[in-house]
Amino acid sequence: MFGWTGTTLRVDLTKGTITREATDLELAHDYLGARGMGGKIMIDEVAPDTDALSPANKLIFSPGPLTGTFAPSAGRFEVVTKAPLNNVIAGSNSGGAFGPELKYAGYDALIIEGKAAKPVYLWIKNDEVEIRDASAVWGHTTPDTTDLVRAETDEDAKVACIGPAGEHLSPIANIMNEMHRAAGRSGVGAVMGSKNLKAIAVFGTGAVTVADPDRFKAAVMKARKLIQAHPVGGTGLKAYGTDVLVNILNQTGALPTRNYQDGYFPTADKTGGESLAAKQLVRPKGCFSCIISCGRVTKVDNPAYAGYGEGPEYESAWAFGADCGIDDLDAITKANFLCNEHGIDTISLGSTIACAMELFELGVITAKDTDGVQLTFGNVPAMVEMTRKACTGEGFGAKLAQGSYRLAESYGHPELSMTCKKQETPAYDPRGVQGIGLNYATNNRGGDHVRGYTIAIEVLQNGAVMDPRVTEGKADLDITFQNLTGALDSAGACLFSTFGIGAGELAEMLSAVTGVEYSVDEFMKIGERIWNQERLWNLKQGYTTDDDALPKRLLTEPIKTGPAKGEVNHLDKMLPEYYQLRGWDEKGVPTKAKLKELSLA
Amino acid sequence: MTVKYFATIRTYTGESERRFDDAPATLRELLAALAARYGNLFRNAAFAGDALNPEIIILVNGRNVLYLRGLDTPLAQEDEVSIFPMVAGG
Amino acid sequence: MAKVLMIHPDKCTGCRNCELACSFEHESRFRPGASRVQAYTWEREGMSVPMMCQQCDDAACVKVCPTGAMHRSTTLANLVDWDERVCIRCKMCTVACPFGNARYDAASSSIFKCDTCQGAPECVTFCPNGALEFVDDEQQVRSRKKAYAAKFKEAFQEVS
Incomplete structure (x- = not known):
């Protein structure tokens, strides 16, 4: 074995x-x-x-x-x-x-x-x-x-x-x-x-054994070379971390701002990976067996937000940054440290605070609800204080710690929760980038980017390019990413290895390690099987095609300013094709033939 | 016209943005002028021979020039040009 | 020409590819416990330091070895080699090494210390960050010295 x-x-x-x-x-x-x-x-x-x-x-x-x-x-x-x-x-x-x-x-x-x-x-x-x-x-x-x-x-x-x-x-x-x-x-x-x-x-003091050591070493050497030669996998992520994305998404007009009321944040550069590298980075860090080193060991000296730890990643910097209308990187990093220390998700919490800020500005909640805090967009100390309260569960923090859906619904405004299937959507505005909207809507865990990272092609020019403004071809793109990630996650690989290698290299390494031959097709089929398995579970939870949806704002309220001004997401143009290419019926239910093909029935 | 630089491109230019009073007619002319100003590191990042380097991302008013007219994309005085190396994360 | 293994903790990211490469070279499997190099990480500080045998000239492990199993290599310069045929596993070398860079492994009945993969260390090949370097003794500090010289250069350029 x-x-x-x-x-x-x-x-x-x-x-x-x-x-x-x-x-x-x-x-x-x-x-x-x-x-x-x-x-x-x-x-x-x-x-x-x-x-x-x-x-x-x-x-x-x-x-x-x-x-x-x-x-x-x-x-x-x-x-x-x-x-x-x-x-x-x-x-x-x-x-x-x-x-x-x-x-x-x-x-x-x-x-x-x-x-x-x-x-x-x-x-x-x-x-x-x-x-x-x-x-x-x-x-x-x-x-x-x-x-x-x-x-x-x-x-x-x-x-x-x-x-x-x-x-x-x-x-x-x-x-x-x-x-x-x-x-x-x-x-x-x-x-x-x-x-x-x-x-x-x-x-543990034991070993992981390998079926064909020579073949495996050759496959690993090849994969390493490809990643190290890649501008992202080889140099970019180590130099700037994932937070380098702030600027390119903002310049594309797809950086969700103030709870997705807008898609452009004029001072976003102050929160990006370039600023982080210049002001807070102590050194890059790598996970086990990593050759990319995107991790950030960081330090904040500013006494108001002093701390030492790791991060923030792009998603976290966005959630506590642009999404809350905040451009103070010290405060953002402090909020990130607090979340890590108290064990709470940065994306969901940042987005929930942004949702609370909108509820506050609309007058749905007042200082009476927020323990006296003026919870307006751009209020830096308020953002950090609310993060701390959510971490410890005190006062209004106990409500924030329930996530934005439960929070907004409790005040009668679920539409202000920027979630899919009750999970907060991450840092890419689907009005400026069409395909990621389809991924949010169809994603098996709700609002999520890592399981269908169409951004790599729609914005980042990684290997291939597709215009972010168009809907054509996005169903196929999304499915390919979703299937690839299903198999890649299950192999134990990091998504960032795809900034250099693909299914071919992963299948070869997997075959050499396990002694089970995996072709590229079989590898992708495993991903498709896993995706369908998760879909079947969701159907049993009562999720239907109605839940393959985006927050209404993203479909009906155009981005107000910046490069993608006037854009909305056109999910209705992508979803039927997505079902069809998936081999699902018009209600989004996998057909018997598809399940049989995947050995799921 | 404003040209903004990001990530490693910023280390080649030593500044994060520059305003130009007279916009060059096309992106090709702009990049050639910038290469003359900032030197070979910038030139090599921008061009692969006479073509646009596939590892550079250039947005004109938020649109990737690959969906406009590439190096022949016309420029106007009110345009904002953003220049990135390939970046990623998530 | 003698080559030496240099460690650069400032470049180490704690990924432990060195440990994986070392154990794979010696056992064709992945067992960090069998690695002759260890990269220790202090999680709070986010700091990592690789540790391995420095092939001392005046090596305590050689001095205390009663059978001559631990000896200076006659074929490779600057290598303290271990001869498993002569070794009686008394483990004196593991006690003597002040750095903890030799240890006894019960599973394989071996002394684990860096053998530089007989002059081609795999840890160096697999380190993605240049934190491990196998260089001629004459150039062993060149990269470090030059990196510092470059800082002076920058400073002097600004004033001149």
């Missing part, structure tokens, strides 16, 4: 039992690992009507077959569970070294079920697995929790944990690993909190 370890670890927190099972390798061939395999395990074991925060939900940590090897930038893992935010299959992907450490400890997946009677943490040292009392770490921030748990286990253990937001069951709480890496979206941290599980510490 190669690539996979062959063992899956199951921990029942209700009974306090720990069992080891053989990984189903037949399934692993078809679903790889991580997002695909985790989703398959969840569908098989969690009833669709399960309450996401009940003991019956399961929390799965799953690396991929490439995780733990030196395939470039392929050391990732996925946290899979039924999402408390919106009932979808939450697949939150993270880097760092936690996934590889799970593999070295001997596991393809860790399945956590039930609920502990009191706070606990899990300590995995190879075959020795213990459920330990966590009453002394409950309530602590993620960096402090990490240090405290390591002091009780091993100083080199890799720790994934929740912060106060996960303990408070915020449906936008995340899971942080190694202090700075986040399985960020859909509220996976709340599921961990609902199980009274504060942290997981892993230390």
Whole structure:
């Protein structure tokens, strides 16, 4: 057995039992690992009507077959569970070294079920697995929790944990690993909190084996060369981080501004990767096996917002920046640090604060609701204060920590929540870039960019180009990206490796590691299978074609200023073609023929 | 006319933007003038031989020149030109 | 001509490709625990430092070795080599090395210390950041010295 370890670890927190099972390798061939395999395990074991925060939900940590090897930038893992935010299959992907450490400890997946009677943490040292009392770490921030748990286990253990937001069951709480890496979206941290599980510490001394070492090394050398020669993978991301995107999206007129009231923010440059590199960057950082190093170790000296940590990424800088009408990078980075320390998703929280600012400016909420804070767009101290309150759950922060949909709906204005399937849409305005709108609307986890990153072609000129203003061809483009990402995530690779390599290189590395031959077609088919699997789950949750939608504002309110002034999104011109190319009926339901083709029926 | 520079292009120009009182007639003329001003690092980033370097992204009023007329894109005094290297993230 | 392995912690991003390359070269599999180089990361500070055998001229591991298993290589300059046939696994070398750069591995009954992959270190090949360098002794500090000289150059250019 190669690539996979062959063992899956199951921990029942209700009974306090720990069992080891053989990984189903037949399934692993078809679903790889991580997002695909985790989703398959969840569908098989969690009833669709399960309450996401009940003991019956399961929390799965799953690396991929490439995780733990030196395939470039392929050391990732996925946290899979039924999402408390919106009932979808939450697949939150993270880097760092936690996934590889799970593999070295001997596991393809860790399945956590039930609920502990009191706070606990899990300590995995190879075959020795213990459920330990966590009453002394409950309530602590993620960096402090990490240090405290390591002091009780091993100083080199890799720790994934929740912060106060996960303990408070915020449906936008995340899971942080190694202090700075986040399985960020859909509220996976709340599921961990609902199980009274504060942290997981892993230390592994085993190996990941390879079917054909010579072939694998040759494939890796080739992939590395392609990424290193690429202007983005090789130099751009290391120099400027992902936040370099602020300016190109703004100059395109597709930087959502003030809760998507506009698509252009005149002073956005002050919040971009160039400014970050000049003012806050201490050094670039790489996840396990990464050759790109987009991570930012950053420091803010400004006493009002002083701090040290990592980030912000582009999405975070946008959410606390342009989306809140704010151009103070020190404040943005401080908000990002607070989120990481307290374990809450930056995209969802920033967008929720922006939504609250609009509610405030419209007079729907007043200073009485916001603990006396004038929560207007561009109010820098108010943004940071609201972030802090959402992190700790105090006052109005408890409402913000519910995400923008629940917030806006509670005041009778769900239309002001910029969400798809109740998850906040990220930092690309679909009015200025048509295809990303189709991706938001059809995305299996709701508002999301990473699973259908059409921006690479529509804006970033990566390999091919397509005009962002047109709708023709976008259904096909979106499907290709969605399928590719499904397989890539499940292999354990980082999305950014596509700034240099594609399905061909990934399939070759996967074949050499596992000894299972994957052609490009088969690799893409795996992605399509995973996409359809997630779609079937969503249909069981009651989602219909009506939910393959965008916030109404993006369809009816044109962008007011900037280069894309006057534009709206034309989802209706893309969605029917998308269904057709997917092999789904006009209601968005996969046909029997398609399911049979994908071995899903 | 305003020309704005971003990411590594900014390190070649040493400034983030420059205003021109007389807009060159086409993008080709503009880039040639900028190459003369900023030197070979800029020239190599902008051109591949006589053609536009596929690894540079140039927007005129927010539109990628690949959807306009490439190097022959006409320029007017009120235009804003943005010049990027290939960038990405997310 | 003697080559030396140089570490540049300022360039290390903590990706541990060096550990992966080392274990793959020695075992054809990925076991960071088998790596002769370790890149340690301080997570709070976001700082990483690679550590490996420096092939000391006056090597404590060679001095304490009772069988001559740990010895200066006769074929490669500037290499402290380990002869597994002569070694009795007394582990004195692991105790003697002040840097912790030699250790005993029970699984393989071996002493793990950097052997420079017999003059072509894989960690250097796989480091994406230039944090590890295998250079002639005469040029070992050239990159560091020149980088600093460049800063002086910038400063002097501004005043002149």
